[in-house]
Amino acid sequence: MSQPPLVLSIGDPAGIGPELIVRAWLASKAEGLAPFVVAGGSAVMRDAATQLGLDSPVEAVANIANVADAFSSALPVLDGLDGTYSPGAPSKESALLALASLQVATDLAHAGEASGLVTAPVAKANLAEVGFAHPGQTEFLADACGLEPDDAVMMLAGPSLRAIPLTVHVALAEVSSLLTTELIVAKARIAAAVLRRDFGIAAPRLAVTGLNPHAGESGKFGDEEARIIAPAIKLLQDEGIAATGPHPADALFAPHSRAGFDAALCMYHDQALIPVKALDFDQGVNVTLGLPVIRTSPDHGTAFDIAGKGVANPGAMIAAIRLAGEMAARRAHG
Structure with a gap:
C-alpha cells in the first residue's frame, strides 16, 4: 500500500453496520476500494457473515501494520475489542463496543496510523x-x-449533490436566532478549503440558500436574507470565494440549477438533507469538513428493524469508503 489503510469503526453491532462492512469488503476489489481495517469485533463480523450466508473470511490482526498482508484474502479486524452479534437487539454491551471502536478508530486516524476514518452508524x-x-x-x-464543535462542518455528499447544513441538530424554532453572518462565513471558508484540497476542485462554487420561502421575497417573509445571509455572501465574494445567493431553496436543487454549483450551504438540517436523501439515498455520504483527519460515514442510521435480514443496501457504506480513500490519496499527493 502506498499509504496507510483506512480504519472503520464498527458502529452499533446490533444495527446494520457489521453486515454493510462485510458486504463492502466482498465488493472491495470490484469497487476499487482502498484497503481498510475494522476497529474491533472480529467475532461479530464472523457471526454476521455466517448468519447472512456471506462468504467472507475474517482475520484478526494484532496491529494496523498487518492489514496490507491480510486485506486481499480476508476482512482484517483489529484484535482486542469484541462483542456479541445480536441484530435488532441493541443493548448496553452493543453500545459499549460501538463507543470503544469509535475511540480506537479515532486515535488511529489522529495519530496518522490510518489514512482516514469511516464511521458506521450508531444509536446516539x-x-x-x-x-x-x-x-x-x-x-x-x-x-x-x-x-x-463549530469547527467541524457536516457535508452530505452524493453523486448528484453536496449540501452543508449550517445549523444541524437543533429545533427549527431556534434556527433564526443561531444564524449569524460570522457563522456562514466561517463554515463557507472551511467548505471551500476542503473542496479544493480533498475534492480537487480548484475554484469551488458555493450556492447559499435563503432561510425563508422565496428567499424572503425582498423582506416580505422575513429579513434574515438581507440582514444576515447577503452580507455573508458579500464578504465571501470579497475574499475571492465564488459564493452566490441567497437562493430560494425550493428551486436550487432542480437539475439545471445543480449544474451551477459544487456545494450548497443550507440554513438548517432538513433543507440540506431532504434533497440529498431524495436524490442519493443509497449513495449518500456524511463527510466531516475542518478536521485534521479524514472522516466519512454512510448517510443513514442503524436500521435496527432490518438488521440481520440481509436486505440492507451497502451502497452508502461503499461510497463512504471510496470517498475516504479518494480524499486520503489527494492529501497524500497534494
Missing part, C-alpha cells in the same frame, strides 16, 4: 446511556482533535 440515545457526552460522532471527533 444508546451511547448516551454508557457515558457518551456528545450530540453525535461529529462533535466527538472535533473534541478528540482539540477543536470546538
Whole structure:
C-alpha cells in the first residue's frame, strides 16, 4: 500500500453496520476500494457473515501494520475489542463496543496510523446511556482533535449533490436566532478549503440558500436574507470565494440549477438533507469538513428493524469508503 489503510469503526453491532462492512469488503476489489481495517469485533463480523450466508473470511490482526498482508484474502479486524452479534437487539454491551471502536478508530486516524476514518452508524440515545457526552460522532471527533464543535462542518455528499447544513441538530424554532453572518462565513471558508484540497476542485462554487420561502421575497417573509445571509455572501465574494445567493431553496436543487454549483450551504438540517436523501439515498455520504483527519460515514442510521435480514443496501457504506480513500490519496499527493 502506498499509504496507510483506512480504519472503520464498527458502529452499533446490533444495527446494520457489521453486515454493510462485510458486504463492502466482498465488493472491495470490484469497487476499487482502498484497503481498510475494522476497529474491533472480529467475532461479530464472523457471526454476521455466517448468519447472512456471506462468504467472507475474517482475520484478526494484532496491529494496523498487518492489514496490507491480510486485506486481499480476508476482512482484517483489529484484535482486542469484541462483542456479541445480536441484530435488532441493541443493548448496553452493543453500545459499549460501538463507543470503544469509535475511540480506537479515532486515535488511529489522529495519530496518522490510518489514512482516514469511516464511521458506521450508531444509536446516539444508546451511547448516551454508557457515558457518551456528545450530540453525535461529529462533535466527538472535533473534541478528540482539540477543536470546538463549530469547527467541524457536516457535508452530505452524493453523486448528484453536496449540501452543508449550517445549523444541524437543533429545533427549527431556534434556527433564526443561531444564524449569524460570522457563522456562514466561517463554515463557507472551511467548505471551500476542503473542496479544493480533498475534492480537487480548484475554484469551488458555493450556492447559499435563503432561510425563508422565496428567499424572503425582498423582506416580505422575513429579513434574515438581507440582514444576515447577503452580507455573508458579500464578504465571501470579497475574499475571492465564488459564493452566490441567497437562493430560494425550493428551486436550487432542480437539475439545471445543480449544474451551477459544487456545494450548497443550507440554513438548517432538513433543507440540506431532504434533497440529498431524495436524490442519493443509497449513495449518500456524511463527510466531516475542518478536521485534521479524514472522516466519512454512510448517510443513514442503524436500521435496527432490518438488521440481520440481509436486505440492507451497502451502497452508502461503499461510497463512504471510496470517498475516504479518494480524499486520503489527494492529501497524500497534494
